[in-house]
Amino acid sequence: VPEERNSRLYDGNLMAAKAFAKAGVAHMFGVVGIPVTYLATSAMKEGIRFIAFHNEQSAGYAASAAGYLTGKPGILLTVSGPGAVHGLAGLSNGMINTWPIVMVSGSSVQADVGKGDFQELDQMEIVKPFVKYAGKAKSIREIPTVISEALAASLSGRPGGSYVDIPSDVLHETLSENEAEKLLAVVTEIVPSWTNASNPKELKVSEDEVYEAVSMLRHAEKPLVVFGKGAAYAHAEDAIKRLLKITNIPFLATPMGKGLLPDSHPLSTTAARSVAIGESDVVLVVGARLNWLLHFGEAPRWSKNVKFILVDICKDEIEFRKPALGLVGDARVVLQQIADAVKDDPFTFGDQHPWLQKLKKKASDNIQKMATSLAKVVVPFNYLTPLRIIRDAIAAEGSPAPILVSEGANTMDIARSVLEQVEPRTRLDAGTWGTMGVGLGYSVAASVISPERLVVAVEGDSGFGFSGMEIETLVRYKLPVVIIIFNNGGVYGGDRRPAEDIVGPHKDDPAPTSFVPGARYDIMMEAFGGKGYLAGTPEELELALKESFAARKPAVINVIIDPYAGSESGRMGHRN
Numbered sequence: 331v332p333e334e335r336n337s338r339l340y341d342g343n344l345m346a347a348k349a350f351a352k353a354g355v356a357h358m359f360g361v362v363g364i365p366v367t368y369l370a371t372s373a374m375k376e377g378i379r380f381i382a383f384h385n386e387q388s389a390g391y392a393a394s395a396a397g398y399l400t401g402k403p404g405i406l407l408t409v410s411g412p413g414a415v416h417g418l419a420g421l422s423n424g425m426i427n428t429w430p431i432v433m434v435s436g437s438s439v440q441a442d443v444g445k446g447d448f449q450e451l452d453q454m455e456i457v458k459p460f461v462k463y464a465g466k467a468k469s470i471r472e473i474p475t476v477i478s479e480a481l482a483a484s485l486s487g488r489p490g491g492s493y494v495d496i497p498s499d500v501l502h503e504t505l506s507e508n509e510a511e512k513l514l515a516v517v518t519e520i521v522p523s524w525t526n527a528s529n530p531k532e533l534k535v536s537e538d539e540v541y542e543a544v545s546m547l548r549h550a551e552k553p554l555v556v557f558g559k560g561a562a563y564a565h566a567e568d569a570i571k572r573l574l575k576i577t578n579i580p581f582l583a584t585p586m587g588k589g590l591l592p593d594s595h596p597l598s599t600t601a602a603r604s605v606a607i608g609e610s611d612v613v614l615v616v617g618a619r620l621n622w623l624l625h626f627g628e629a630p631r632w633s634k635n636v637k638f639i640l641v642d643i644c645k646d647e648i649e650f651r652k653p654a655l656g657l658v659g660d661a662r663v664v665l666q667q668i669a670d671a672v673k674d675d676p677f678t679f680g681d682q683h684p685w686l687q688k689l690k691k692k693a694s695d696n697i698q699k700m701a702t703s704l705a706k707v708v709v710p711f712n713y714l715t716p717l718r719i720i721r722d723a724i725a726a727e728g729s730p731a732p733i734l735v736s737e738g739a740n741t742m743d744i745a746r747s748v749l750e751q752v753e754p755r756t757r758l759d760a761g762t763w764g765t766m767g768v769g770l771g772y773s774v775a776a777s778v779i780s781p782e783r784l785v786v787a788v789e790g791d792s793g794f795g796f797s798g799m800e801i802e803t804l805v806r807y808k809l810p811v812v813i814i815i816f817n818n819g820g821v822y823g824g825d826r827r828p829a830e831d832i833v834g835p836h837k838d839d840p841a842p843t844s845f846v847p848g849a850r851y852d853i854m855m856e857a858f859g860g861k862g863y864l865a866g867t868p869e870e871l872e873l874a875l876k877e878s879f880a881a882r883k884p885a886v887i888n889v890i891i892d893p894y895a896g897s898e899s900g901r902m903g904h905r906n
């Protein structure tokens with residue numbers, strides 16, 4: 331019986347749980363076991379919802395997505411050694427996507443370090459590349475400070491990862507309630523108030539900088555606004571909407587920036603992306619890195635003379651990219667400043683402006699082409715036919731719009747241009763690293779954080795397979811998540827090897843890209859008491875979507891796709 335049960339004593343587990351609760355943490359994601367099981371139960375007693383997963387990898391992805399969706403650090407709890415190693419997947423994912431996440435792990439008894447203790451590992455060392463802060467509580471007294479510093483660091487400036495290490499002996503150490511409560515007071519001092527408008531992440535820029543930005547946009551011939559998931563994280567949608575309304579500047583959303591403004595917005599250039607990127611001369615980039623997803627901001631994809639105005643919370647990012655103008659600040663605040671400045675001395679690019687006309691023409695041609703392809707009913711299914719049916723089912727949900735989770739090579743690539751995003755922060759995808767296996771963790775987090783929204787995950791069978799067991803988690807917590815699996819029997823689908831590659835003593839083995847054809851993922855879901863559907867025709871898919879969306883219960887729809895419908899590496903074949 332842990333000593334925390336004695337109301338006069340706090341042990342390290344309870345101390346940690348109290349610190350998180352006092353900081354306003356509402357959810358924790360993780361896998362329990364020695365030595366952190368009582369940390370999880372203590373957290374639940376303190377009013378924190380603990381979501382227990384099968385693998386720390388998915389729990390970590392969930393915590394990172396929770397950080398993005400709430401703007402507060404997502405919390406990942408792991409056991410020592412291998413648990414912490416699995417947790418690195420989520421920690422690094424948060425760090426690379428610039429989402430706040432705090433990983434908390436138990437570790438070996440301090441006195442036994444170096445002797446080969448149970449699950450012994452120098453966890454402080456292994457987290458280094460993926461955190462802004464790592465702290466070890468060497469005694470129970472240090473727990474509140476380390477947790478507070480970790481929470482604050484994950485949120486400050488560019489959001490990212492933090493790590494809290496609590497050795498087993500510290501988790502079992504005890505203190506009197508009185509003394510413990512005094513130590514816990516530090517939490518409210520260090521952790522910034524998350525609802526406070528003077529939050530340090532809301533940084534402004536100077537009037538001169540605003541003036542410079544406005545002047546560049548005003549004198550542009552082919553202006554463009556690009557926004558990404560940093561703008562979504564900053565809730566910049568209203569400010570962006572206002573700026574575009576006054577100026578009529580066209581915009582391009584990055585994949586996870588989609589939804590800040592609806593894809594169907596008349597100024598959206600999603601369907602004319604290559605022209606928008608290839609010809610624009612002054613580009614206001616808000617909360618999006620000029621990384622591979624934006625072709626590094628370089629020619630030949632961008633025009634040679636393009637001038638970038640970068641708005642980013644991270645000074646290093648701006649210094650590294652060397653834009654024509656860099657504005658270090660919070661996306662929402664800076665965009666409000668720019669919109670205010672334009673309002674005082676307005677300018678606008680009329681609908682007849684040749685740049686807008688060109689983009690509109692290109693977009694409408696492409697939309698027309700896509701509509702023609704979507705109108706064809708192809709069975710056995712290609713990608714477009716089921717995606718069109720799914721698009722219509724999601725649209726029929728109205729508001730609040732479902733959260734779309736999207737991963738897979740062909741499945742994600744093709745779905746991105748078919749499925750529409752109409753509300754901010756309703757898309758979670760493979761992100762900056764193009765990570766596969768995030769889907770189930772993201773789905774759990776999205777549903778826990780936004781219970782009012784249906785969650786629809788459109789997954790390749792390979793992406794699903796990384797963490798398929800977490801469908802049990804969906805059933806256990808009764809989460810309204812519908813997982814739609816595009817089942818083409820493998821990574822990229824059928825065996826694409828030329829005959830000369832199928833030689834040698836193991837030539838009769840399946841291709842490295844193959845899975846069991848026709849795998850019944852729907853039956854797997856039924857094994858846990860969820861609802862499973864198998865869909866190979868439009869009628870079957872329509873019925874499955876209608877039923878599962880209405881039921882608001884965990885479901886898997888196993889959509890059988892022609893194994894040769896996609897291409898190797900999706901649309902990134904040039905990198906393989």
Ligand code: ADP
Pocket residue numbers: 426427428488489531557558559560561563564584585586587616617618619620621623641642643644647659660661662761762
């Ligand atoms: P995308 O994948 O959508 O292109 P990225 O992840 O590459 O977006 O870029 C997000 C950027 O947003 C990061 O450089 C990050 O520093 C920045 N960012 C994060 N929070 C804010 C904020 N509150 N205001 C402005 N920029 C932010």
